[in-house]
Amino acid sequence: MSGEAKPKSDLPVRAAVGVALIVVALVAVWFGGAAYWLLVTVAALLIVDEWGNLHGASQRAKRLAQFALFVPLVTMAPAWIIGETRDFFTLGLLAGAAFFVVIVTRQPKLALGVLYAGLPVLALVVVRRQHGVLAFGGHRLGEGLTYTVWALALVWVTDIGAYFAGRTIGGPKLWPAVSPNKTWAGLIGGVVAASLFAVAMHFHAGLPLRLTLATPVLAVLAQGGDLYESWLKRRAGVKDSGRLLPGHGGVMDRLDGLVPVAPVAAVLVVLPSLLRYLHAQFG
Numbered sequence: 001m002s003g004e005a006k007p008k009s010d011l012p013v014r015a016a017v018g019v020a021l022i023v024v025a026l027v028a029v030w031f032g033g034a035a036y037w038l039l040v041t042v043a044a045l046l047i048v049d050e051w052g053n054l055h056g057a058s059q060r061a062k063r064l065a066q067f068a069l070f071v072p073l074v075t076m077a078p079a080w081i082i083g084e085t086r087d088f089f090t091l092g093l094l095a096g097a098a099f100f101v102v103i104v105t106r107q108p109k110l111a112l113g114v115l116y117a118g119l120p121v122l123a124l125v126v127v128r129r130q131h132g133v134l135a136f137g138g139h140r141l142g143e144g145l146t147y148t149v150w151a152l153a154l155v156w157v158t159d160i161g162a163y164f165a166g167r168t169i170g171g172p173k174l175w176p177a178v179s180p181n182k183t184w185a186g187l188i189g190g191v192v193a194a195s196l197f198a199v200a201m202h203f204h205a206g207l208p209l210r211l212t213l214a215t216p217v218l219a220v221l222a223q224g225g226d227l228y229e230s231w232l233k234r235r236a237g238v239k240d241s242g243r244l245l246p247g248h249g250g251v252m253d254r255l256d257g258l259v260p261v262a263p264v265a266a267v268l269v270v271l272p273s274l275l276r277y278l279h280a281q282f283g
Contacts, residue, residue: 010247011247013246013247014246014247014248015247016247017245017246017247017248018247018248021245021248021254022156024039025039025152026149029128029145029148029149029152030145032128032144032145033078033080034077034078034081036125036128037076037077037078037125040076040121040124040125041070041073041076041121043117043121043251043255044069044073044117044118044120044121045066045069045070045073045117046242046244046250046251047113047116047117047251047252047255048062048065048066048069048113048114048117049062049066049242050241050242050250050251050252051110051113051116051117051241051252052065052110052113053236053241053242054232054233054235054236054238054241054252055107055109055110055113055236056236057105057107057110061105061107061110062110064101064104064105065101065105065110065111065113065114068097068098068100068101068114069094069097069114069117069118071093071097072090072093072094072096072097072118072122073118073121075089075090075093076090076121076122076125087122087126090122091122094114094115094118094119094122095115097114097118098111098112098114098115099111101114116259119259119262119263120255120258120259120261120262120263121262122263122266123262123263123265123266124148124151124262124266126266126269126270127144127147127148127151127262127265127266127269128144128145128147128148129144130142130143130144130147130269130270131143131144146201146205146206146207147207147211147265147269150198150201150205150207150211150215150265151258151261151262151265151266152258153197154194154197154198154215154218154219154222154261155222155257155258155261157190157193157194157197158190158191158193158194158219158222158223158257159190159222159226159257160190160193161189161190161191161192161193161194162182162186162187162189162190162193162223163186164189165183165185165186165188165189165190165192165193166181166182166183166185166186166189168185169183169185169186169189170183170185171183171184171185172184172185174186174187174223174227175227178227178230178231178234179226179227179230182223182226182227182230187220187223190219190222190223191216191219191220191223193219194215194216194218194219194222195215195216195219197215198211198212198215199212210268210271211265211268211269214264214265214268218261218264218265221257221260221261221264222257222258222260222261223257224260225256225257225258225259225260225261226256226257228256228260229241229252229253229256240253241253
């Protein structure tokens with residue numbers, strides 16, 4: 001978790017698992033298509049399960065929420081699997097899935113978990129699907145690949161910067177009632193690290209200036225997502241959202257910062273295309 005000091009004995013396992021997760025994510029991002037869709041789909045379904053546990057949902061209710069979420073997740077699959085993709089239709093299906101869960105289970109918080117898991121996945125799929133090209137060290141890479149690496153890595157770099165700044169500097173606590181180990185130094189360290197990463201991507205990978213300038217704000221959002229999940233766990237009286245990932249806890253524990261970042265990053269990525277569309281439609 002960002003800015004939280006784990007016991008020293010936990011660090012080697014935490015680091016090894018963290019590196020392995022990053023490698024898996026980058027491989028899926030590089031290949032895109034079905035491999036990428038499968039990874040984010042599995043992550044979303046696991047998040048719904050952990051969300052349900054934090055909110056005391058029954059196994060039956062959690063499975064129903066997962067089945068409901070799977071419908072819009074299928075529509076995010078590559079075009080060669082399902083035909084033409086329609087993101088606004090998928091967005092409507094996500095809202096419909098959440099509404100269905102509310103009606104059937106009478107648990108609005110579980111329905112919120114469907115959106116908590118589904119919206120970031122839709123955003124990441126939209127970002128990866130961008131088809132332009134950018135220069136990178138004399139090579140040309142797809143916009144979708146570059147933008148997706150930026151969105152994911154800024155959260156990772158924020159976590160790393162916050163962790164080491166919090167351990168090294170310490171100082172005043174950020175929100176001790178929710179997360180006693182997070183510090184203001186950790187927050188600032190995470191934002192600085194993410195900002196430097198974005199500047200490097202701007203000069204060496206052609207990251208657009210709007211995304212570079214937005215990165216510090218997104219780093220703060222990542223820390224906010226981390227704090228929100230810490231608040232959920234404190235309410236539930238648990239240390240981790242799950243036990244799937246040694247040294248890290250659950251899938252939510254690894255992706256909590258990405259949840260608020262991904263939708264905002266997607267909007268920023270597609271903003272020029274959206275503005276051109278609106279201009280063409282309304283002059």
